[in-house]
Amino acid sequence: MQKIDLRSDTVTHPTPEMRAAMAQAEVGDDGYGEDPSIRCLEERAADLLGKESALFIPTGTFGNQLALFTHCDRGDEVILEDNCHIVANEMGAAGVVSGVQLRTIASENGLMSPAEICSRIRRVGGLHSPRTGLICLENVHSLGEVLPLEYMEEVYALAGRYGIPVHLDGARLFNAALALKTEPQEIACFADTVMFCLSKGLCAPVGSLLAGSASFIESARRKRQIMGGGMRQAGVLAAPGLIALERMRDRLNEDHENARLLESLLSEISQVYLKRHNIPANIVFFRVPEDVVPAAILVRELHKRGIIINPPQNSWYRLVTHYGISADNIRCVASGIAELIAKYNQQIMEE
Numbered sequence: 543m544q545k546i547d548l549r550s551d552t553v554t555h556p557t558p559e560m561r562a563a564m565a566q567a568e569v570g571d572d573g574y575g576e577d578p579s580i581r582c583l584e585e586r587a588a589d590l591l592g593k594e595s596a597l598f599i600p601t602g603t604f605g606n607q608l609a610l611f612t613h614c615d616r617g618d619e620v621i622l623e624d625n626c627h628i629v630a631n632e633m634g635a636a637g638v639v640s641g642v643q644l645r646t647i648a649s650e651n652g653l654m655s656p657a658e659i660c661s662r663i664r665r666v667g668g669l670h671s672p673r674t675g676l677i678c679l680e681n682v683h684s685l686g687e688v689l690p691l692e693y694m695e696e697v698y699a700l701a702g703r704y705g706i707p708v709h710l711d712g713a714r715l716f717n718a719a720l721a722l723k724t725e726p727q728e729i730a731c732f733a734d735t736v737m738f739c740l741s742k743g744l745c746a747p748v749g750s751l752l753a754g755s756a757s758f759i760e761s762a763r764r765k766r767q768i769m770g771g772g773m774r775q776a777g778v779l780a781a782p783g784l785i786a787l788e789r790m791r792d793r794l795n796e797d798h799e800n801a802r803l804l805e806s807l808l809s810e811i812s813q814v815y816l817k818r819h820n821i822p823a824n825i826v827f828f829r830v831p832e833d834v835v836p837a838a839i840l841v842r843e844l845h846k847r848g849i850i851i852n853p854p855q856n857s858w859y860r861l862v863t864h865y866g867i868s869a870d871n872i873r874c875v876a877s878g879i880a881e882l883i884a885k886y887n888q889q890i891m892e893e
Contacts, residue, residue: 544848545848545849545850546848546849546850546867546871546874546875547850548849548850548851548861548862548863548867548875549850549851549852549862550742550862550864551714551742551743551797551824551862551863551864551865552741552742553864554741554742554743554744554745554864554865554866555745555747555866556745556746556747556782557745557782557785557789557790557865559785559789560745560746560747560781560782560785560786561782563781563782563784563785564778564779564781564782566781567579567777567778567780567781568777569775569776569777569778570775570777571774571775572598572772572773572774572775572776572777573772573773573774577774577775577776577777577780578777579776579777579778579780579781579784580598580773580776580777580780582780582784583598583751583780583783583784583787584596584597584598584751586784586787586788587738587751587753587787588753590726590727590787591715591726591727591730591736591738591753592727592730592731593730593736593753593754593755594754594755594756594759595753595754595755595756595758595759595760596751596752596753596754596759597751597752597753597759597762597763597766598749598750598751598773598776598779598780598783599737599749599750599751599752599766599771600748600749600750600771600773601739601741601748601749601750602627602711602713602737602738602739602742602750603627603631603632603633603635604750604769604771605737605750605751605752606627606628606632606678606709606711606737607628607632607635607636607639607640607769608752608762608765608766608769608771609676609709609735609737609752609762610628610636610639610640610642610676610678610709611639611640611762611765611768611769612735612758612761612762612765613675613676613707613709613734613735613758614640614642614675614676615673615675616640616641616642617641617642617643617672617673618640618642618643618672618673618674618675618676619642619643619644619645619664619672619673619674619675620636620642620643620644620645620674620675620676620677620678621645621646621647621654621659621662621663621674621676621677621678622644622645622646622647622654622677622678622679622680623646623647623648623649623652623653623654623678623679623680623683624646624647624648624649625649625652625683625684625685626652626678626680626683626684626711627680627684627711627713628644628678628680628711629644629646630684631684639769642675642676643672645662645674647659647662651683651685651687651819651820652680652683652684652685652686652687652689653687653689653693654697656696656697656700659677659697659700660700662674663704663706674704674706675706675707676706676707676708676709677697677701677706677707677708677709678708678709678710678711679694679697679708679709679710679711679733680710680711680712680713681694681710681711681712681714681715681718681729682713682714682715682717682718682721682823682825685827686817686819686822686823686825686826686827686860687819687820687821688717688718688721688722688819688820688821688822688823689718690722690820690821691722691724691728691729691732694710694729694732694733695732697732698732698733707734707735708732708733708734708735709733709734709735709736709737710729710730710732710733710735710736710737711737712729712730712733712736712737712738713737713738713739713742713750714738714739714742714743714823714824715729715730715736715738716738716743716744716791716794717743717794717797717798717823717824718823720794720795720798720823721798721821721822721823722821726738730753734754734755734758735752735753735754735758736752736753736754737750737751737752737753738750738751738753740782740783740786740787742864743790743794743797743824743864743865744786744787744790744791745782745786745790745865746779746782746783746785746786746790747779747782748779749779749780749783751783790865793865794824796865797824797863797864797865797867798822798823798824798863799869800824800863800867800868800869800871800872801822801823801824801825801826801861801863802822803869803872803873804826804861804863804872804875804876805822805826807872807873807876808826808828808876808879810876811876811879811880811883812883813830813831813834813883813887814828814829814830814879814883815828815829815830815831816828816829817829817858824862824863824864825860825861825862825863826860826861826862826863827858827859827860827861828858828859828861829854829857829858829859830859830879830883832857834883834886834887835882835883835886837853837854838853839882839886840879840882841853843882844875844878844879844882847874847878849874849875849878861875
């Protein structure tokens with residue numbers, strides 16, 4: 543039975559071209575700055591984002607935490623949205639690694655109000671208040687929203703008035719660029735530092751990049767070593783990353799089209815409710831009330847059909863389209879959900 547895994551775009555496997563590139567990669571000791579594949583990947587990433595320099599890192603979480611660690615002093619405060627990845631999915635690492643505290647803001651679909659951001663900025667000078675060391679944004683947001691460029695520009699300008707840097711969690715940066723019909727550097731220009739993943743959507747087996755000014759990356763390189771992220775002949779990991787940047791960005795539109803197909807098919811099913819996005823990408827949220835089909839049953843029965851999804855969070859299921867998921871797969875998922883709802887409704891009527 544073929545598995546249709548919609549839990550995340552992190553479940554993608556490296557392409558045959560990537561596997562071949564790993565076997566043939568030119569390598570050296572990256573601790574000495576001598577791995578040519580790593581250097582090539584970092585230079586290409588910096589160029590794509592319009593930044594001076596970039597640094598290869600193991601994961602997106604590592605990259606976000608390295609950014610906090612490099613931007614902030616211990617005891618600083620970081621302003622960010624209360625459902626973002628750094629807050630919800632990084633194991634409280636900001637307190638462990640950087641010794642900073644997170645000051646969160648409730649948002650409307652992932653967008654913090656600039657007025658709310660402004661009200662939380664701490665002015666330097668008092669003996670009792672922490673310093674605001676950083677503002678973080680996330681695009682694509684984990685709630686599925688793509689942040690408009692005008693919004694990012696407004697937040698960046700606000701931060702600049704107070705001399706506060708902005709870090710962008712751009713794990714799905716290239717999905718955001720596609721959704722906004724723009725280039726990655728047009729998003730990255732509204733942040734001092736940017737992290738993006740190679741292993742979501744782009745299909746590389748591992749790795750992310752952190753980009754920023756040359757001086758920032760020089761400092762981050764040292765702090766990467768503190769965090770245990772220094773690597774040796776890591777060109778075998780950089781090689782598929784280069785293919786991800788050069789080849790896989792161009793096919794992300796398929797994932798977005800499949801997400802829109804999934805939304806369309808789910809919208810036709812009675813008792814399925816969709817969360818619509820202002821600017822959609824490759825993430826679909828839907829809800830099935832517990833009295834229609836209990837979540838445990840829906841997840842289990844879909845799994846029996848080879849359809850793998852995560853349980854809902856706050857009553858919403860989150861499905862992510864990616865490489866390897868076809869339009870036929872999407873139709874199979876929608877029909878499976880529809881059949882389970884019909885079956886469960888029939889059982890209730892018979893009881």
